[in-house]
Amino acid sequence: MKKNKEFNFDLKQIRSFLEIIQENSFTKASRKLKIGQATISHHINLLEEMLGVVLMERSSKTFSVTPEGKIFKKFAESLFSDVENLKRDMSRGGFGGVTKIAASTISSTYILPDVVASLKKEDPELYFSIEAADSREAIEMIKEGKVELGIVGKMLKHPSLNYYHIFSDEIVLIGGKNSPASISLQELPHMPLIQRENGSGTRDAAEKCLNGHDIAPSDLSVVYECSTSEGVKEAVISGIGIAFISRLAIQRELQLKSLRIIGLNGITINRDFYAVHVKNRHLTEAGRKLLGELKKLK
Missing domain, CATH: 3.40.190.10 (Periplasmic binding protein-like II)
Incomplete structure (x- = not known):
């Protein structure tokens, strides 16, 4: 009687398989996983040898997933979903x-x-x-x-x-304690601006509003970029420039009068x-x- 072949899966090999498909590239997958391209190719070879099927048809520049590969992809995605659920459940430990x-x-x-x-x-x-x-x-x-x-x-x-x-929050324009009480939209592009990093919701909300008034990000005189609201506030207080920031973030500074809100033609920027x-x-x-x-x- 023929003995059924046992499958001994390695999660690293399966992750390599999924990342190759996700990135549509062996090279990009190896970079994302921070392993060598030879290693990631070896992972696929080991999986194919264990399963006894071809998962990917490969040429010098491209690859395609075989029907067997598509079946294995469904299994792999389900497996990692179960692993993540297990990790979350186990993370409860002895706490409530x-x-x-x-x-x-x-x-x-x-x-x-x-x-x-x-x-x-x-x-x-x-x-x-x-x-x-x-x-x-x-x-x-x-x-x-x-x-x-x-x-x-x-x-x-x-x-x-x-x-x-x-x-819901409000995004306001702030400046140092000696800043003007208000400026016009026409003045804004000529003033030194401190901004949050790309990907920041505060920055996106401000840019979206300004775009609606025909002011593109490229029109602004950006002199400083910072990844935190605290950093933005300190830069404004130091006199580097003005900045858009959450009203929530400046309550203490308003009380201390170390900075002030600058009106912008009555424009209100809301952020959810x-x-x-x-x-x-x-x-x-x-x-x-x-x-x-x-x-x-x-």
Whole structure:
């Protein structure tokens, strides 16, 4: 009687297989995984040898996934989804609930602390791990399964994601304490501007508004770029230039009169914040409670 062949899967090999398909390139996949191209090719060879089928037809410049490869792709995606679910469930450990959150700089600094404090009063065993990132990075972390929930300042629509509007904020133009009380739109392009990094929800909201008034990003006199609101405030206070920033981020500075809001022809820039998670993905107890509290902010 013929003995059935045993499959001994290596997750690294399967990840290499999925990344090649995702990136549509052996070279790009090897760069993303930070392993040599020879290693990633060896991973595919080992999988094909173990399975006894050809998963990818390869030439010197291109490749195509075989019918057997497409079947294996479905299995691999399901396997990694199960692995991520297991990691999230096991992360609860001895705590009442554990959840990892990716939050934009404004939400991690000015929104989440009060919400988490309220939850901790009700359930002291809840445990949260917060990773600050800009909105684009936070959404990517959600999609990749690195975190359970995201709190972001913009929506990047994707069929696998659920967004919930939780809060509205105002973006204001600020300058040093001796700045004018207001300027015209025509004056703005000629003033030194401090801006957040590409991917920032604050920057996107400001640029979208200005575009609606025929001022393109290339028209602005950007002299300084910073990845945090705290850095932006310090740059403004130091006299480097003016900046668009969340009103939430400047309450203390307004009280101290170390900077001031500059009116811009009566223009108001609003920015919405959203909670986001992957559809049909299990949320931990802490994740469900946090999402419920965030929805109450509206």
